[in-house]
Amino acid sequence: MLxxxxxxxxxxxxxxxxxxxxxxxTIRLSGDPAVALFQGASAPTPEQLASIRQALGTDRPFLxxxxxxxxxxxxGDLGTSFRTGGPVAAAVxxxxxxxxxxxxxxxxxxxxxxxxxxxxxxxxxxxVADLIVRVVSLLxxxxxxxxxxIMLILIFGVRLRWLPPSGYEGPVSLILPSLTLGxxxxxxxxxxxxxxxxxxxxxxxxxxxxxxxIHENAVVYLHALRTALIPLxxxxxxxxxxxxxxxxxxxxxFAWPGLGSLALNAIAVRDYPMLQGTIVVLAVFIAxxxxxxxMSYALLDPRVRVG
Amino acid sequence: xxxxxxxLTLALALGLGFAQQANTLTIAQAQDPQSxxxxxxxxxxxxxxxxxxxxxxxxxxxxMEIGPGLATSWEWIGDDDDRLRFTLRxxxxxxxxxxxxxxxxxxxxxxxxxxxxAAGPQQSNYTSIDRVEIVDxxxxxxxxxxxxxxxxxxxxxxxxxxxxxxxVAENDDETFNRMPVGTxxxxxxxxxxxxxxxxxxxxxxxxGAPSVDRVVFxxxxxxxxxxxxxxxxxxxIVQGVPISLAGSVENAPDASIVPVGSPxxxxxxxNHCLAPTDDVVVRQAIAHAIDREGIIDVILEGYGTPxxxxxxxxxxxxxxxxxxxxxxxxxxxxxxxxxxxxxxATVQIDFIGSDAIFREVAQATASMLEAIGLNxxxxxxxxxxxxxxxxxxxxxxxxxxxxxxxxTLDFDNTAGLxxxxxxxxxxxxxxxxxxxxxVAQRQTYDQDEREAILQxxxxxxxxxxxxxxxxQHQNLWGVADRVQGFQAPADxxxxxxxxxxxx
Numbered sequence: 123m124l125x126x127x128x129x130x131x132x133x134x135x136x137x138x139x140x141x142x143x144x145x146x147x148t149i150r151l152s153g154d155p156a157v158a159l160f161q162g163a164s165a166p167t168p169e170q171l172a173s174i175r176q177a178l179g180t181d182r183p184f185l186x187x188x189x190x191x192x193x194x195x196x197x198g199d200l201g202t203s204f205r206t207g208g209p210v211a212a213a214v215x216x217x218x219x220x221x222x223x224x225x226x227x228x229x230x231x232x233x234x235x236x237x238x239x240x241x242x243x244x245x246x247x248x249x250v251a252d253l254i255v256r257v258v259s260l261l262x263x264x265x266x267x268x269x270x271x272i273m274l275i276l277i278f279g280v281r282l283r284w285l286p287p288s289g290y291e292g293p294v295s296l297i298l299p300s301l302t303l304g305x306x307x308x309x310x311x312x313x314x315x316x317x318x319x320x321x322x323x324x325x326x327x328x329x330x331x332x333x334x335x336i337h338e339n340a341v342v343y344l345h346a347l348r349t350a351l352i353p354l355x356x357x358x359x360x361x362x363x364x365x366x367x368x369x370x371x372x373x374x375x376f377a378w379p380g381l382g383s384l385a386l387n388a389i390a391v392r393d394y395p396m397l398q399g400t401i402v403v404l405a406v407f408i409a410x411x412x413x414x415x416x417m418s419y420a421l422l423d424p425r426v427r428v429g
Numbered sequence: 430x431x432x433x434x435x436x437l438t439l440a441l442a443l444g445l446g447f448a449q450q451a452n453t454l455t456i457a458q459a460q461d462p463q464s465x466x467x468x469x470x471x472x473x474x475x476x477x478x479x480x481x482x483x484x485x486x487x488x489x490x491x492x493m494e495i496g497p498g499l500a501t502s503w504e505w506i507g508d509d510d511d512r513l514r515f516t517l518r519x520x521x522x523x524x525x526x527x528x529x530x531x532x533x534x535x536x537x538x539x540x541x542x543x544x545x546x547a548a549g550p551q552q553s554n555y556t557s558i559d560r561v562e563i564v565d566x567x568x569x570x571x572x573x574x575x576x577x578x579x580x581x582x583x584x585x586x587x588x589x590x591x592x593x594x595x596x597v598a599e600n601d602d603e604t605f606n607r608m609p610v611g612t613x614x615x616x617x618x619x620x621x622x623x624x625x626x627x628x629x630x631x632x633x634x635x636x637g638a639p640s641v642d643r644v645v646f647x648x649x650x651x652x653x654x655x656x657x658x659x660x661x662x663x664x665x666i667v668q669g670v671p672i673s674l675a676g677s678v679e680n681a682p683d684a685s686i687v688p689v690g691s692p693x694x695x696x697x698x699x700n701h702c703l704a705p706t707d708d709v710v711v712r713q714a715i716a717h718a719i720d721r722e723g724i725i726d727v728i729l730e731g732y733g734t735p736x737x738x739x740x741x742x743x744x745x746x747x748x749x750x751x752x753x754x755x756x757x758x759x760x761x762x763x764x765x766x767x768x769x770x771x772x773x774a775t776v777q778i779d780f781i782g783s784d785a786i787f788r789e790v791a792q793a794t795a796s797m798l799e800a801i802g803l804n805x806x807x808x809x810x811x812x813x814x815x816x817x818x819x820x821x822x823x824x825x826x827x828x829x830x831x832x833x834x835x836x837t838l839d840f841d842n843t844a845g846l847x848x849x850x851x852x853x854x855x856x857x858x859x860x861x862x863x864x865x866x867x868v869a870q871r872q873t874y875d876q877d878e879r880e881a882i883l884q885x886x887x888x889x890x891x892x893x894x895x896x897x898x899x900x901q902h903q904n905l906w907g908v909a910d911r912v913q914g915f916q917a918p919a920d921x922x923x924x925x926x927x928x929x930x931x932x
Contacts, residue, residue, distance in 0.1 A: 152813075152814065153813045153814055153817050153818065154817060157813075157817040158813050158817060159470070159471065159549065159550040160471055160550045160553075166550070166553055166853065167553065170547070170550075170552065170553050173547040173548070174547070174548055174549070174550070177547065177548030178548070203463075205463040205464055205469075206463050206464055206603060206606055206607070206622070207464065207601075207602040207603040207606050208603035208606070208607070209603075213622065216622075272653050272654070272657075275653075275654060275657045276657060279657055279658075279661050280657050280660045280661045283661055283662070286661075286663065287654060287657045287658050287661050287663070288649055288651075288654045288657070288658060289624065289625075289647060289649075289658075290621075290624050374650055374651055375651050375654060376654065377623075377624070377647070377648065377649040377650065377651065377654055379621060379622065379623040379624040383623045383650070384622075384623065387461070387463065387623065390812075390813070391463075392813065
């Protein structure tokens with residue numbers, strides 16, 4: 123287990139180096155932050171641009187800037203934002219809980235919906251309930267998340283006035299954005315639970331359990347479901363990355379002050395340090411989740427450790 | 430973080446987070462400028478809020494007239510009009526209690542023109558000022574390095590807003606960016622990045638205390654969400670209502686649309702370095718081929734004004750006599766034939782892909798140009814790449830979008846930056862006559878004389894077809910009925926002192 127952990131940690135370090143190099147390089151290709159400051163409102167002279175570049179430190183060679191960034195990351199210092207003049211680490215860590223809260227509550231909603239519905243559909247395979255679940259989950263897959271978000275805002279925020287349409291006003295503000303992401307994620311998850319449970323229900327040991335006269339509920343919940351949910355663990359781990367991508371869009375729709383809006387604004391004004399810092403923190407987070415998933419898988423299935 | 434969550438939960442339990450508070454005005458705007466320091470930014474998002482926190486030596490009111498601000502009077506002195514003397518307002522204090530005086534003015538401009546200003550974009554607007562000299566505690570001289578007839582207007586906003594020397598010196602850069610202190614009608618009490626800025630009325634404001642107790646600016650980038658907040662009754666004023674949503678605001682029971690003519694004009698600029706748009710006859714053909722009235726009626730739903738020059742009707746240099754080129758596709762076809770353009774010639778139109786309205790305008794324009802026998806290719810770009818690389822490096826097609834309109838409302842800005850030979854955003858067009866006129870209007874402080882010269886430039890723009898102005902924008906504000914005394918600012922810079930709320 124230890125050897126597995128060390129090997130995976132080593133891989134994660136390479137992934138992080140690759141990501142930071144890629145992000146640092148591509149955002150520098152995308153435009154000059156000194157020019158972006160002028161916003162088409164005034165024409166900078168070459169001397170003015172030079173003095174701004176010097177103040178920002180973007181006049182130095184790329185590899186030097188990158189090396190300083192990586193050295194900073196190793197010390198836990200993500201640099202200073204071009205735009206706010208403040209430390210990037212503080213800004214990112216302030217946003218981190220709001221984004222994670224959104225991602226986790228979306229995940230929770232999707233699981234709370236997907237597991238019971240998936241089980242229901244599998245048990246009534248071919249029945250009306252199965253058909254409804256399958257059609258609804260297919261519909262859910264087809265909705266763009268921003269469209270669903272705006273619909274939920276119009277229904278629950280504007281028409282019924284039950285919930286705040288946008289912003290960050292405490293736990294109640296979480297409901298609409300996490301419902302948006304959760305409903306869409308639940309669509310895929312429901313289908314996974316259904317097919318996984320159907321597979322297990324055909325296994326020999328389930329047939330044996332039934333033959334022994336065990337009550338059907340006990341067969342499904344005590345014997346089959348636990349095995350059927352193992353692929354779900356992997357699936358959820360893989361979804362975290364995609365979920366963070368969805369969060370970026372949903373944060374914009376719901377004016378949710380998280381890492382997504384931080385990253386998008388940083389791109390808009392070419393705030394290199396802020397974007398790099400946001401990406402590093404998100405990458406570490408996603409890598410950590412995947413590591414946890416792999417470890418839990420390794421615990422569940424000994425073959426992974428040697429393979 | 431924990432305390433913030435706890436406070437939010439408590440506020441929620443008490444039902445405070447949800448409904449509008451009695452005397453709090455809530456305004457939703459798209460962008461958070463991320464720094465409130467006047468020297469850091471050119472963002473309109475800063476300008477919308479900046480004049481509520483800070484004051485300049487002079488102020489511009491909602492009718493765009495310049496009047497006294499932190500200075501009560503000013504005069505040009507010296508032999509060559511190179512010295513501008515300001516008499517300062519007595520008894521003004523900053524929000525933190527610091528006194529406003531000549532030291533504060535000198536500190537502000539030393540900072541703007543010095544090393545700190547050099548790290549930001551605003552300095553470039555004030556390079557005509559050589560230095561500030563203190564005459565006595567309540568009198569200062571601005572000594573000019575070069576003539577600048579737009580200077581007094583520029584002192585009314587953005588980089589020239591007066592900042593408190595003590596507060597700036599005692600705190601680091603980030604603190605001032607986050608919790609700025611000025612002399613304005615409102616003081617900053619809370620700022621949550623990308624979420625909200627909370628202002629409280631300054632009861633000691635020299636212009637009189639504002640009517641509302643608090644103003645909350647919320648930053649909501651998505652336009653349909655901003656409008657939904659207005660419809661839900663949680664926001665009083667919404668900036669930038671998209672034309673497609675104007676109808677639903679008008680239909681809302683307790684809100685309406687307030688349109689206001691904006692300084693911004695949308696134009697198609699011609700690439701004078703590419704054939705066939707290097708030929709003025711071809712440019713005339715294109716100008717006559719486009720039905721701009723139709724575009725305004727259908728795509729802008731009437732929220733726009735046809736315009737003959739790349740400046741709004743508020744701008745110094747606007748000539749009301751100048752008529753836009755008439756829509757005449759037959760004439761356009763003849764002109765195209767006269768110019769010897771092959772019947773299947775292709776022109777390319779470049780624009781910013783995220784601009785949904787202009788995308789439709791470009792598509793309509795393309796079909797009108799195709800109707801006179803041209804092939805049209807549409808090419809889109811990302812905003813920053815477009816203005817910072819494609820346009821300056823002339824990597825654009827025959828026609829390319831430009832939206833322009835400086836807050837100074839003076840054609841010197843647009844004409845200087847877009848028509849002057851070798852300017853950053855003018856990689857191609859050159860005319861000695863225009864260059865001479867641009868220089869001439871900067872040598873005089875006589876505004877009537879300047880207006881005549883700037884109008885001359887506008888007539889040249891029109892006859893040479895340097896560019897093709899399409900329409901002047903109207904900004905749409907969504908305003909709740911309970912808001913009283915709100916005048917939509919043409920330059921987006923709010924004056925909220927007269928706004929009150931009905932119960």
